[in-house]
Amino acid sequence: MDARIVGWGHTPFGVHKDKSLENLIQEAAKEAIAMAGIEAGDIDAIWLGHFNAGLVPDGFASSLVLGLDDALRFKPATRVENACASGSAAIYAGRDAIRAGSARVVLVIGAEKMTDLDTKGVTRALASASSQAEESGVSFPQIFGRIASGYFGKYGDQSEVLARIAMKNHHNALANPLAQMQRELSFEFCNDVSDRNPMIAAPLRLTDCSLISDGAAAMVMVADDMADEFTHAVGFRAAVQVNDFLPMSRRDMTELTGARRAFSMAYNAAGISVGDLDVAEVHDCFTIAELMIYEAMGLAGPGDGHRLIKDGSVMRDGALAVNLSGGLKAKGHPVGATGVSMHVIAARQVTGTAGDMQKEGAALACVFNMGGSGVANYCSVLEAAK
Amino acid sequence: MDARIVGWGHTPFGVHKDKSLENLIQEAAKEAIAMAGIEAGDIDAIWLGHFNAGLVPDGFASSLVLGLDDALRFKPATRVENACASGSAAIYAGRDAIRAGSARVVLVIGAEKMTDLDTKGVTRALASASSQAEESGVSFPQIFGRIASGYFGKYGDQSEVLARIAMKNHHNALANPLAQMQRELSFEFCNDVSDRNPMIAAPLRLTDCSLISDGAAAMVMVADDMADEFTHAVGFRAAVQVNDFLPMSRRDMTELTGARRAFSMAYNAAGISVGDLDVAEVHDCFTIAELMIYEAMGLAGPGDGHRLIKDGSVMRDGALAVNLSGGLKAKGHPVGATGVSMHVIAARQVTGTAGDMQKEGAALACVFNMGGSGVANYCSVLEAAK
Numbered sequence: 226m227d228a229r230i231v232g233w234g235h236t237p238f239g240v241h242k243d244k245s246l247e248n249l250i251q252e253a254a255k256e257a258i259a260m261a262g263i264e265a266g267d268i269d270a271i272w273l274g275h276f277n278a279g280l281v282p283d284g285f286a287s288s289l290v291l292g293l294d295d296a297l298r299f300k301p302a303t304r305v306e307n308a309c310a311s312g313s314a315a316i317y318a319g320r321d322a323i324r325a326g327s328a329r330v331v332l333v334i335g336a337e338k339m340t341d342l343d344t345k346g347v348t349r350a351l352a353s354a355s356s357q358a359e360e361s362g363v364s365f366p367q368i369f370g371r372i373a374s375g376y377f378g379k380y381g382d383q384s385e386v387l388a389r390i391a392m393k394n395h396h397n398a399l400a401n402p403l404a405q406m407q408r409e410l411s412f413e414f415c416n417d418v419s420d421r422n423p424m425i426a427a428p429l430r431l432t433d434c435s436l437i438s439d440g441a442a443a444m445v446m447v448a449d450d451m452a453d454e455f456t457h458a459v460g461f462r463a464a465v466q467v468n469d470f471l472p473m474s475r476r477d478m479t480e481l482t483g484a485r486r487a488f489s490m491a492y493n494a495a496g497i498s499v500g501d502l503d504v505a506e507v508h509d510c511f512t513i514a515e516l517m518i519y520e521a522m523g524l525a526g527p528g529d530g531h532r533l534i535k536d537g538s539v540m541r542d543g544a545l546a547v548n549l550s551g552g553l554k555a556k557g558h559p560v561g562a563t564g565v566s567m568h569v570i571a572a573r574q575v576t577g578t579a580g581d582m583q584k585e586g587a588a589l590a591c592v593f594n595m596g597g598s599g600v601a602n603y604c605s606v607l608e609a610a611k
Numbered sequence: 612m613d614a615r616i617v618g619w620g621h622t623p624f625g626v627h628k629d630k631s632l633e634n635l636i637q638e639a640a641k642e643a644i645a646m647a648g649i650e651a652g653d654i655d656a657i658w659l660g661h662f663n664a665g666l667v668p669d670g671f672a673s674s675l676v677l678g679l680d681d682a683l684r685f686k687p688a689t690r691v692e693n694a695c696a697s698g699s700a701a702i703y704a705g706r707d708a709i710r711a712g713s714a715r716v717v718l719v720i721g722a723e724k725m726t727d728l729d730t731k732g733v734t735r736a737l738a739s740a741s742s743q744a745e746e747s748g749v750s751f752p753q754i755f756g757r758i759a760s761g762y763f764g765k766y767g768d769q770s771e772v773l774a775r776i777a778m779k780n781h782h783n784a785l786a787n788p789l790a791q792m793q794r795e796l797s798f799e800f801c802n803d804v805s806d807r808n809p810m811i812a813a814p815l816r817l818t819d820c821s822l823i824s825d826g827a828a829a830m831v832m833v834a835d836d837m838a839d840e841f842t843h844a845v846g847f848r849a850a851v852q853v854n855d856f857l858p859m860s861r862r863d864m865t866e867l868t869g870a871r872r873a874f875s876m877a878y879n880a881a882g883i884s885v886g887d888l889d890v891a892e893v894h895d896c897f898t899i900a901e902l903m904i905y906e907a908m909g910l911a912g913p914g915d916g917h918r919l920i921k922d923g924s925v926m927r928d929g930a931l932a933v934n935l936s937g938g939l940k941a942k943g944h945p946v947g948a949t950g951v952s953m954h955v956i957a958a959r960q961v962t963g964t965a966g967d968m969q970k971e972g973a974a975l976a977c978v979f980n981m982g983g984s985g986v987a988n989y990c991s992v993l994e995a996a997k
Binding site for chain 1: 631633657662663664665667668669670671673674675677678684685686687688689690691692693694700703704706707708709710711712713736739740741743744747852853854855856857858861869872982983986987
């Protein structure tokens with residue numbers, strides 16, 4: 226028994242001042258339920274991926290979706306958290322509920338409401354996704370600034386490469402109507418060292434950072450023996466989770482060790498090599514992360530990630546198009562929603578329903594969702610299962 | 612395939628100024644691993660039940676336990692949250708991982724560090740476990756004060772009954788060396804309407820409220836086909852989760868509707884009636900909750916819960932001893948730890964290892980762990996499985 230993704234929903238990512246966390250959760254859930262063509266009462270269990278950390282006062286969000294439909298009353302509903310990978314954590318828990326025989330129809334939602342806080346508040350909330358014993362007072366951009374500094378120190382300055390990654394993802398987002406920032410950014414702008422593109426956490430500039438966003442995404446998953454009843458069904462060729470130590474001092478920060486391990490285990494489980502993948506949605510919370518993920522994926526050796534962006538391999542028309550959705554960089558990054566959004570985009574790619582984002586003939590899609598600075602690592606390989 | 616509980620650990624509950632959340636998590640985990648007689652490297656997956664809501668700055672606690680042993684590096688670790696039922700939520704997710712075949716050996720930990728905040732801070736943090744849309748600004752004791760008022764209004768003043776529940780649980784805690792408050796409280800003291808026993812949220816007085824606590828509990832679970840290798844093995848005759856609407860306005864607050872449903876489903880799943888249970892650990896966050904749980908369990912009809920305490924049925928020597936551990940009332944209530952603690956106590960009862968708490972011949976133990984004011988409801992029936 227395994228799970229099949231048979232419906233999905235996805236709010237626009239962005240600033241939703243008029244919508245509460247509950248509104249966002251219910252909007253995405255409603256869309257996923259409608260697309261799957263089921264009734265709310267058919268759902269056996271609900272999983273919510275949500276980081277929070279004080280971003281909104283709702284410290285107990287699992288049941289918020291129940292308000293959508295009276296038929297959801299009494300359904301088991303559980304929140305799962307793994308920082309920026311909370312969405313994938315919810316998907317994996319929901320999938321296990323189906324594999325366990327505990328549920329036949331599962332609703333998974335990922336959601337975050339971030340713009341109710343000012344930037345300082347968001348920075349403080351996100352900083353809690355690092356080791357408070359060792360990295361207390363260090364902001365999340367500063368953590369990735371340190372990672373970038375270490376990487377640059379070992380492999381040379383990559384600022385131009387990072388600018389090209391930002392440019393690529395913003396270009397891709399033009400094809401994604403759900404993206405927060407559908408705006409072309411030129412290489413010149415992303416590579417600008419003037420105050421037009423201010424330094425956030427050296428060597429990372431504004432254009433290296435993902436966005437502060439509100440949004441939600443949702444999926445309906447069913448037991449595979451029910452899949453024939455649905456228009457679309459997407460299966461997991463692999464779903465691997467690897468957690469690493471939380472304090473940065475206990476990890477080699479010039480590589481994403483846990484990510485590398487997760488990709489390798491996922492390829493093994495799927496019986497594939499990286500060359501078999503058609504598209505990938507990966508966790509570009511900062512451009513340096515995407516660069517290092519190329520290496521963790523096995524697309525390039527240590528320090529050679531820059532080649533992928535220079536030779537075009539990860540561009541829309543390259544061998545492995547990365548972040549056709551615009552990525553966290555341009556699509557937006559409502560923390561708890563991100564992992565579910567990535568899986569939704571991947572599911573759309575392998576079912577040929579990705580609209581203008583579609584990579585023609587995409588059969589195998591990879592998702593890599595990361596919590597913290599490489600602490601929680603989720604790698605999925607999805608394919609159409611009918 | 613099902614899960615068997617084969618090891619457990621439990622820190623003393625209380626004020627642990629010298630211990631961090633990480634310390635508490637690791638202490639409980641270490642004890643559970645040692646008792647099971649496994650190596651840390653044998654563990655396939657880790658689940659952490661943890662509420663937080665700003666109680667400590669660690670907004671990303673899943674990987675904290677990895678620091679216990681280098682062999683835990685790269686193990687999948689996930690935090691699960693369902694307010695005061697977060698511990699049971701982690702157990703159920705861990706059990707599903709085993710039933711799904713995703714893991715053969717699972718470590719589950721429940722933990723909370725609450726005394727780092729002052730009482731006002733704790734009150735604010737716990738208040739987030741209610742509907743922020745409808746009950747914003749209402750403290751958690753006030754919510755249960757409203758519930759008690761409604762119950763008293765319908766069924767008459769129950770203050771003396773509540774005082775007897777408090778007295779019972781404090782008396783029981785004398786046999787639990789892990790309890791925060793091992794102190795006999797007289798009926799006179801609990802029923803005192805003077806400032807010696809101040810009103811917290813009318814009609815609930817100080818002695819009606821559970822404690823603010825630090826603590827952790829942990830369990831090792833394995834696939835049932837491995838159980839023969841272990842000294843003890845405890846199985847789930849039932850494990851039922853029911854979530855109700857979050858806003859109180861959408862529920863009848865003179866009964867615990869979701870709880871009643873969870874108990875009924877659990878009895879059906881286990882093929883038992885309430886009369887078959889020997890011991891129960893139930894969620895007495897406030898004494899009024901324990902009274903209403905008697906009714907939800909089916910021990911008494913609506914408004915008749917008081918009979919159980921008056922005729923002694925729920926006392927140590929009664930037909931169904933309730934909260935032999937001292938309950939949340941006297942054992943303490945480190946939110947995320949509570950559900951795991953309840954399952955640990957229940958496992959000890961059915962394996963005859965509960966020490967001075969032991970109910971002779973206890974074969975079937977029930978756990979009822981609740982999140983919010985009857986929103987998340989987890990009901991387990993445990994028995995020795997070897």
